[in-house]
Amino acid sequence: MVDVTREFQDIERAEPEDVELYHPHSWITKYVFSQDAKVIAIQYSVTAMAIGMVALVLSWLMRLQLGFPGYFTFIDPATYYQFITMHGMIMVIYLLTALFLGGFGNYLIPLMLGARDMVFPYLNMLSYWIYLLAVLVLVASFFTPGGPTGAGWTLYPPQVILSGTPGQESGVFLMLVSLVLFIVGFTMGGLNYVVTVLQARTRGMTLMRMPLTIWGIFTATVLALLAFPALFVACIMLLLDRALGTSFFMPTLVEMGQTLSYGGGSPILFQHLFWFFGHPEVYIVALPAFGIVSDLISTHARKNIFGYRMMVWAIVAIGGLSFIVWAHHMYVSGMHPMFGFFFATTTLIIAVPTAIKVYNWVLTLWRGDIHLTVPMLFAIGFIITFLNGGLTGLFLGNVVVDVPLSDTMFVVAHFHMVMGVAPILVIFGAIYHWYPKITGRMLDEAMGQIHFWVTFLGAYAIFFPMHYLGLMGVPRRYHELGEMAFVPPSAEELNAFITVVALIVGFAQLVFLFNLVWSLFRGREAGGNPWRATTLEWQTPTTPPPHGNWGKELPVVYRWAYDYSVPGAAEDFVPQNQPAPAGAAE
Amino acid sequence: MTVIIAFLTVLGAVAVWWLSRQRLAAKPWLEASPAGSFPDREAVAWPAAKLGLCMFLAVAGSLFAVLISAYSLRMRAADWSSLPGTGLLWINTWLLVLSSLALQWAVVAVQRRDTTRAAAGLGVGGVSALLFLGGQLLVWRQLNAGGFYAESHPASAFFYLITAIHGLHLAGGMLALGRVGARVSMADGDAENVRLSVELCALYWHFLLVVWLLVCGILVLGPWAEWLYAICFGT
Numbered sequence: 001m002v003d004v005t006r007e008f009q010d011i012e013r014a015e016p017e018d019v020e021l022y023h024p025h026s027w028i029t030k031y032v033f034s035q036d037a038k039v040i041a042i043q044y045s046v047t048a049m050a051i052g053m054v055a056l057v058l059s060w061l062m063r064l065q066l067g068f069p070g071y072f073t074f075i076d077p078a079t080y081y082q083f084i085t086m087h088g089m090i091m092v093i094y095l096l097t098a099l100f101l102g103g104f105g106n107y108l109i110p111l112m113l114g115a116r117d118m119v120f121p122y123l124n125m126l127s128y129w130i131y132l133l134a135v136l137v138l139v140a141s142f143f144t145p146g147g148p149t150g151a152g153w154t155l156y157p158p159q160v161i162l163s164g165t166p167g168q169e170s171g172v173f174l175m176l177v178s179l180v181l182f183i184v185g186f187t188m189g190g191l192n193y194v195v196t197v198l199q200a201r202t203r204g205m206t207l208m209r210m211p212l213t214i215w216g217i218f219t220a221t222v223l224a225l226l227a228f229p230a231l232f233v234a235c236i237m238l239l240l241d242r243a244l245g246t247s248f249f250m251p252t253l254v255e256m257g258q259t260l261s262y263g264g265g266s267p268i269l270f271q272h273l274f275w276f277f278g279h280p281e282v283y284i285v286a287l288p289a290f291g292i293v294s295d296l297i298s299t300h301a302r303k304n305i306f307g308y309r310m311m312v313w314a315i316v317a318i319g320g321l322s323f324i325v326w327a328h329h330m331y332v333s334g335m336h337p338m339f340g341f342f343f344a345t346t347t348l349i350i351a352v353p354t355a356i357k358v359y360n361w362v363l364t365l366w367r368g369d370i371h372l373t374v375p376m377l378f379a380i381g382f383i384i385t386f387l388n389g390g391l392t393g394l395f396l397g398n399v400v401v402d403v404p405l406s407d408t409m410f411v412v413a414h415f416h417m418v419m420g421v422a423p424i425l426v427i428f429g430a431i432y433h434w435y436p437k438i439t440g441r442m443l444d445e446a447m448g449q450i451h452f453w454v455t456f457l458g459a460y461a462i463f464f465p466m467h468y469l470g471l472m473g474v475p476r477r478y479h480e481l482g483e484m485a486f487v488p489p490s491a492e493e494l495n496a497f498i499t500v501v502a503l504i505v506g507f508a509q510l511v512f513l514f515n516l517v518w519s520l521f522r523g524r525e526a527g528g529n530p531w532r533a534t535t536l537e538w539q540t541p542t543t544p545p546p547h548g549n550w551g552k553e554l555p556v557v558y559r560w561a562y563d564y565s566v567p568g569a570a571e572d573f574v575p576q577n578q579p580a581p582a583g584a585a586e
Numbered sequence: 587m588t589v590i591i592a593f594l595t596v597l598g599a600v601a602v603w604w605l606s607r608q609r610l611a612a613k614p615w616l617e618a619s620p621a622g623s624f625p626d627r628e629a630v631a632w633p634a635a636k637l638g639l640c641m642f643l644a645v646a647g648s649l650f651a652v653l654i655s656a657y658s659l660r661m662r663a664a665d666w667s668s669l670p671g672t673g674l675l676w677i678n679t680w681l682l683v684l685s686s687l688a689l690q691w692a693v694v695a696v697q698r699r700d701t702t703r704a705a706a707g708l709g710v711g712g713v714s715a716l717l718f719l720g721g722q723l724l725v726w727r728q729l730n731a732g733g734f735y736a737e738s739h740p741a742s743a744f745f746y747l748i749t750a751i752h753g754l755h756l757a758g759g760m761l762a763l764g765r766v767g768a769r770v771s772m773a774d775g776d777a778e779n780v781r782l783s784v785e786l787c788a789l790y791w792h793f794l795l796v797v798w799l800l801v802c803g804i805l806v807l808g809p810w811a812e813w814l815y816a817i818c819f820g821t
Contacts, residue, residue: 119634187645195638204624208612222601225641226594229649233656240747245737248656248744264740269659272587273652304615312610323594558621560614579621 024547033129035121036547037106040128042438044102047128048095051135053509055090058083060506067499069480077479078166081150084477085167086142088153089175092281093182094135096423100288101186101224102131104430105193105217107438111537112214114202114555114577116548118192127192130185134178141167141174149175152477154274157249157267161242163256176239183228183235193221202536204557208312209576211535211561212305215312216291219319220284227280227323234273241265271333275326282419283322286386287315289426290357293379295561296429297361299533300376301368302572304562307360314353321350331399332406340399347397351390358387369565369572373531374448378429381456382422389418392467407477410470413463421459428455428512435516436530440543441523447515451508458505465494532573535561539575589658593651597644639786643793646755650797653751654804657744669741669805672728678721679802685714686795689788692770696784699777701770704784708767711791715756715763722753748801752794759790 024030034040062083065075075083106124110117118124141148150166151159159165160172167175197218201210210218237248241262249270250262298305305311327335327343361383370376392414395401405411428451435443470476473486481487529538541551555577563574619625632640660666692707726746734742766783773780 120638187642191638191641191645194641195634198637199634204619206612206614206625207608208610208614225645226597226648229645230590230652232649233652236751237656237747240736240743246743247737247740248660248747261737264663264665266660266663269656272659273656276587276590276652308614309611316605320598324591556624558624559618562615563618574618579623580618581620 030547033125035117035125037110037118037121037124038438038545038547038549040124041103041106043128044098044106044131047132047135048099048103049513051090051139052095052099053513054139055087055095056506056509058087058090060503062087063499063502065479067496075479078150079147080479081152081477082148082166082171085150085153085155085175086138086148090138091420092153092285093179094138096285096419096427097186097224097281098131098182099427100285100423101193101217101221102128102189104213104288104292104434105221106189107434108213108537109193109196109217110200111437111540111545111549112211112535113197113200113205114536114550114557115196115200116550116554119195119200120192123188124192127185127189130181130188134181134185137174137178137181141171141178144170144174147171154271154278155238156274157238157241157265157270158251158253158262160238161250162253172242173239176235176242179235180232180239183232186228187225190221190225193217194225202554202557205536205576208309209557209560211291212294212308212311212315213288213291213535215315216287216289216294219315220287223280223287223319223322224284227277227284229277230273231277234270234277237273238270268330268333271330272326275329276323278329279326280322283318285419285423287319289382289423290315292430293382293426294357294361294364295535296375296379296426296433297364298562298564299433299531300373300379301365301370302564303364303368304564305360306363306366307356308560308562310356311360314356317353318350321346321353325350328397328402331402344398348394351394354390358383358390373432374443374445374452375429375433375531377449377452377456378425378432381452382425382429385417385425385456385459386422389414389416389422393418405470407475408470409466409474409476412476413466413470416463416466417459421463425456425459428452431516433531434537435519436526436543437537437540438544439520439523440526441519442526442530443519443523444515447511447518451512451515454508454511455505458501458508461501462498462505465498469494532571534563534573534575536576539577587655587659589655590648590651593648597648633782635782636786636789639789643790646793647797649751650748650801653744653748654801657748657804660740660744667739667741669729669734669739669745670732672725674721674725674728675802675806678718678725679798681714681718681721682795682798685711685718686788686791688714689784689791692784693788696770696777696781699775701773701775701777701780704777704780705767705771708763708770708784708787711787712760712763712767715760715791719753719756722749725749745805748805752798752801755797756794759787759794762790763787 024034024036029035031039034043061072061075062080064072065080106118109115138148146167146169148167149155149160149171151172155172155175161168165172197210197214237246240246241248241250245261247262247265249267250260250265251267252263253260294305294311325343325346327339328347331340331343365380392410396405396411396414432443432448435441469491472488472491473484474481474491481492526543528540528543531538536555536557537545539555540549557576558579559574559576561576563569563576565572566574617625688707688711690707692704692711695701695703695707726749729742729745734745736743736746766780766787770780770784
């Protein structure tokens with residue numbers, strides 16, 4: 001049966017080429033300008049969470065205005081738009097993308113594959129510092145005259161550079177420059193992740209023995225590398241339109257009775273470029289989440305993942321399909337009906353591989369030995385939330401349903417469920433899961449439970465009612481509803497309710513942050529493998545893993561990543577680096 | 587967006603071809619191997635730097651494909667008018683061809699362990715690439731003198747943008763070429779050490795040449811391409 005195994009002598013090299021490690025000599029090169037992927041991962045994660053807190057506060061301010069219009073006089077329409085814009089952009093790009101790929105990618109890829117480090121450590125270090133620069137440029141826009149741009153996170157021209165849009169003076173410059181920097185930095189990191197997965201796997205780690213986390217991060221990185229150029233081009237062209245007065249995107253238009261010098265540009269072109277990046281971006285965030293959640297569920301249900309091959313194929317298929325659905329974000333911009341039909345169809349087809357994944361997660365749970373640990377709670381929370389958000393996606397993917405629902409709160413509820421709450425739940429679950437490996441200590445269980453239940457129930461209390469508001473016709477992006485015949489007073493009460501819950505959920509995140517710091521010093525000692533997991537990162541000789549990860553010898557892989565509850569095995573998990581008993585494989 | 591989709595389709599075909607050779611239909615849960623026995627190593631046999639460069643070329647390729655897509659979308663608008671051709675572009679094109687050929691010559695030399703000739707090849711390649719960049723600046727000045735400013739005309743805006751991005755890629759390559767050239771001239775006959783670097787430089791140069799031929803073809807011959815498209819698809 002196993003014709004793949006060969007005799008030891010046939011293998012040319014005993015070890016994969018050992019990466020030449022840069023050995024730090026000082027505190028600065030060890031912890032600040034470090035080339036160790038694990039340190040870079042922590043730098044990425046801390047920066048992403050810090051800027052994420054800014055975005056969280058911005059969402060509070062927006063909710064205060066929506067829930068209690070008129071009470072907070074410092075939130076005028078201009079600042080409200082700035083809050084929206086910065087909240088969206090930070091959460092999507094600077095938090096989710098950076099945390100999943102820069103944070104988890106850097107930490108987990110070398111460890112899970114049995115490598116010593118990334119293939120190009122220096123480039124990896126540059127990647128972080130350029131990311132930090134991008135974040136600082138973005139933050140700087142809060143302090144420029146006119147403040148940050150308020151054009152909405154999609155930055156649609158022509159309004160993004162017309163006077164009257166907040167941040168038109170300098171905020172939009174800084175936003176575009178920051179995005180360009182982010183893309184440059186990400187590309188450096190992304191090349192690293194891809195080449196490391198292709199080349200630095202340890203002996204025995206075939207592609208089909210990789211944990212799904214790695215499959216998710218790998219595929220997402222490929223998507224990002226190919227999709228970000230579209231945003232890069234869009235940003236450069238918009239920058240030129242604003243700075244030099246070119247007309248890539250600017251049509252002839254009249255402003256305040258005066259004809260502007262622009263003319264001949266196409267705003268639709270920007271939308272194509274933006275969403276050609278923008279839709280793969282959804283999967284750049286979702287695929288790592290899919291992968292991580294598969295591993296969390298398998299580990300904490302003590303059961304092998306159901307349909308591993310299908311899971312891999314589905315990840316690859318979703319990645320491919322994600323490039324041909326972008327125009328479903330542009331139904332209301334107007335398009336040939338055949339195109340609308342085409343994009344609606346491809347959008348619905350994506351539901352097939354996605355549904356396969358959801359079924360497989362549920363079937364993995366079925367009759368498993370489910371441990372309701374905090375990571376498991378978050379993983380289950382993800383499945384439910386992603387299903388909810390995905391189902392409303394089926395509505396919005398159809399042109400006739402999308403057109404009336406477009407620009408209502410329904411859309412806000414949909415993408416927050418599917419792209420906001422769902423991946424964030426995975427991030428939390430993953431942090432609770434891997435924190436013991438990173439620090440050697442467990443996060444506090446009680447605080448974790450509080451954090452989970454408040455966040456999970458709170459997120460539903462926030463976003464479920466928003467669907468109803470949207471169906472009623474309550475528009476998004478409005479600073480104040482004012483008098484609208486079709487909006488009953490109960491909508492205002494619902495808005496106030498949502499705001500109160502949003503504040504509570506926000507404060508629950510402070511519990512989480514406190515837990516992160518407190519457990520660093522007071523947490524229970526974790527040992528090397530507290531979850532009794534099979535994957536390689538839990539088999540390191542010391543915890544936290546040192547520079548170079550593995551001591552003298554690289555680990556060797558003999559089996560796939562999901563040997564839980566194997567009949568006849570001594571324990572209910574068999575690590576990937578444990579060989580089968582002699583003769584068992586033939 | 588046809589161009590970028592076509593480009594990604596080609597990349598996707600390569601990916602599918604590669605994946606199809608990776609035993610994706612394996613049943614890993616049945617295949618635990620005993621101690622000392624391993625499946626074939628499936629890592630790509632190329633050096634990491636070469637694989638990294640190829641990945642980067644895929645990224646840069648999609649950047650240019652997006653630019654060309656944007657250009658052709660804009661070209662289909664009713665008010666489109668193309669730039670006048672300039673003879674200088676032909677000279678620049680030949681300079682870039684020369685540069686690429688010189689680097690290929692350097693690769694052949696370094697494969698024959700002849701570092702002196704390799705250094706000469708890199709030198710010629712570098713100088714002709716510099717001349718190309720200078721020539722591009724002259725084209726810009728000619729256009730400017732002819733009243734085609736970036737802000738006055740959509741075709742000239744695209745021309746400046748695309749040539750600038752291509753030029754920046756070449757200029758970035760010049761930095762690497764300079765370093766490799768210095769190493770080759772100091773290699774003193776030890777060709778093995780520098781062989782990979784020279785090959786990678788040449789690969790990057792060939793890529794930029796192909797991009798330039800496509801970009802230049804579309805920028806200059808764009809109206810004809812439109813005419814051809816109209817004949818084929820009747821729009």
